[in-house]
Amino acid sequence: MRNLERLLALALVAVGALGIYAAIDLSLWDEYTVGPGAAPMAYGAILLVCSAFVAFKPTTSGPIEWGPNFPRAVLLLALAAGLAFSIDYIGFTGGLFLFSFAGLAWVARIKIHYALLLAAIWVAILYGVFVYLLHIPFPRGAWF
Numbered sequence: 391m392r393n394l395e396r397l398l399a400l401a402l403v404a405v406g407a408l409g410i411y412a413a414i415d416l417s418l419w420d421e422y423t424v425g426p427g428a429a430p431m432a433y434g435a436i437l438l439v440c441s442a443f444v445a446f447k448p449t450t451s452g453p454i455e456w457g458p459n460f461p462r463a464v465l466l467l468a469l470a471a472g473l474a475f476s477i478d479y480i481g482f483t484g485g486l487f488l489f490s491f492a493g494l495a496w497v498a499r500i501k502i503h504y505a506l507l508l509a510a511i512w513v514a515i516l517y518g519v520f521v522y523l524l525h526i527p528f529p530r531g532a533w534f
Contacts, residue, residue, distance in 0.1 A: 409434030
């Protein structure tokens with residue numbers, strides 16, 4: 391199982407490197423605010439470092455213990471992929487809301503009405519901070 395863990399970590403190293411490469415031409419700073427390349431560059435670097443640590447750590451532990459939360463982890467990964475693919479169609483705001491709601495309802499198993507409320511509050515806070523305070527617009531989708 392350690393080989394599978396190492397393979398997945400190396401795949402995440404590639405994703406982090408791809409994120410950094412894709413953000414190289416974007417500016418990190420625009421006048422007095424964070425530029426559009428800052429977030430992908432930071433997330434890519436963090437993902438690259440953390441996954442490289444997992445990929446190259448010594449194999450002192452036994453095989454991977456999947457545990458009872460493994461299906462939830464896979465679901466969360468699928469939801470994150472869905473968020474990434476939905477941005478072009480429904481925009482970042484809608485995609486983030488659906489991701490947050492689905493994560494809270496299906497992964498965290500919070501009641502539907504609380505999940506809706508918490509997802510709406512979370513997206514509103516992020517929208518307010520990024521769009522109004524930092525003047526970083528959320529990407530719009532083709533449909534919305």
